Amino acid sequence: GEDVEQSLFLSVREGDSSVINCTYTDSSSTYLYWYKQEPGAGLQLLTYIFSNMDMKQDQRLTVLLNKKDKHLSLRIADTQTGDSAIYFCAGLSGNEKLTFGTGTRLTIIP
Amino acid sequence: GAVVSQHPSRVICKSGTSVKIECRSLDFQATTMFWYRQFPKQSLMLMATSNEGSKATYEQGVEKDKFLINHASLTLSTLTVTSAHPEDSSFYICSARDFQGTAWGYGYTFGSGTRLTVV
Numbered sequence: 513g514e515d516v517e518q519s520l521f522l523s524v525r526e527g528d529s530s531v532i533n534c535t536y537t538d539s540s541s542t543y544l545y546w547y548k549q550e551p552g553a554g555l556q557l558l559t560y561i562f563s564n565m566d567m568k569q570d571q572r573l574t575v576l577l578n579k580k581d582k583h584l585s586l587r588i589a590d591t592q593t594g595d596s597a598i599y600f601c602a603g604l605s606g607n608e609k610l611t612f613g614t615g616t617r618l619t620i621i622p
Numbered sequence: 623g624a625v626v627s628q629h630p631s632r633v634i635c636k637s638g639t640s641v642k643i644e645c646r647s648l649d650f651q652a653t654t655m656f657w658y659r660q661f662p663k664q665s666l667m668l669m670a671t672s673n674e675g676s677k678a679t680y681e682q683g684v685e686k687d688k689f690l691i692n693h694a695s696l697t698l699s700t701l702t703v704t705s706a707h708p709e710d711s712s713f714y715i716c717s718a719r720d721f722q723g724t725a726w727g728y729g730y731t732f733g734s735g736t737r738l739t740v741v
Contacts, residue, residue, distance in 0.1 A: 547732075554628070554715050555666075555732040600665065608654065608719070610730060612665045 516601060516613035523619045530588040532616045534601035539582060541603035545610070546575065546586045549598045558586070558599075593620050624650050626718050628733025635706055635740055643701045643736045645716030651696040652718035656730070657689075660713040672699040706740040713737050 658666040678691035
């Protein structure tokens with residue numbers, strides 16, 4: 513099966529940009545997603561990118577996809593305290609199953 | 623956007639009893655729903671795929687007789703943890719895919735999760 517790896521922790525000062533990275537092994541993923549999970553809650557879809565795209569920007573969020581290196585990143589501009597959460601990348605393969613990364617806990621430093 | 627309602631949000635039960643968790647798609651029809659389990663500080667592990675009108679497909683290592691899944695309608699799937707034991711304590715999350723064709727429709731919508739504690 514696919515392996516999806518993320519750094520476990522990231523600390524960023526309020527107002528700075530956060531960059532969360534994800535590497536995956538299955539190059540057949542058609543869609544790649546970023547989800548946000550706040551404590552004790554389900555997952556909130558933040559954004560997604562098609563596998564034939566290199567970059568997608570949506571307000572404060574920028575997703576970069578490097579298919580050659582199988583690397584996905586999420587940049588959050590002007591990070592706020594409300595951005596504190598765990599962020600999961602996920603890939604969708606042909607069997608309609610999502611494979612989740614290990615999750616990155618983002619902590620905002622005042 | 624698409625909404626998935628999951629109930630209960632938190633349940634405590636005695637060892638040996640059964641617990642039912644409901645997952646409803648509120649404004650769309652979901653022929654397929656997914657059940658995940660999440661251990662503390664870990665990622666989501668897919669347990670099974672729930673198919674409306676047919677048997678669920680379980681992932682390797684998941685006990686079918688312990689985790690009963692019923693998907694009787696296009697908007698409701700249930701997960702029943704039978705004869706629960708403390709090791710079944712976990713956070714269970716369902717999700718459904720909205721095939722409405724909008725941009726967000728390509729994503730999976732998740733329920734808010736159920737924290738199960740077996741004592």
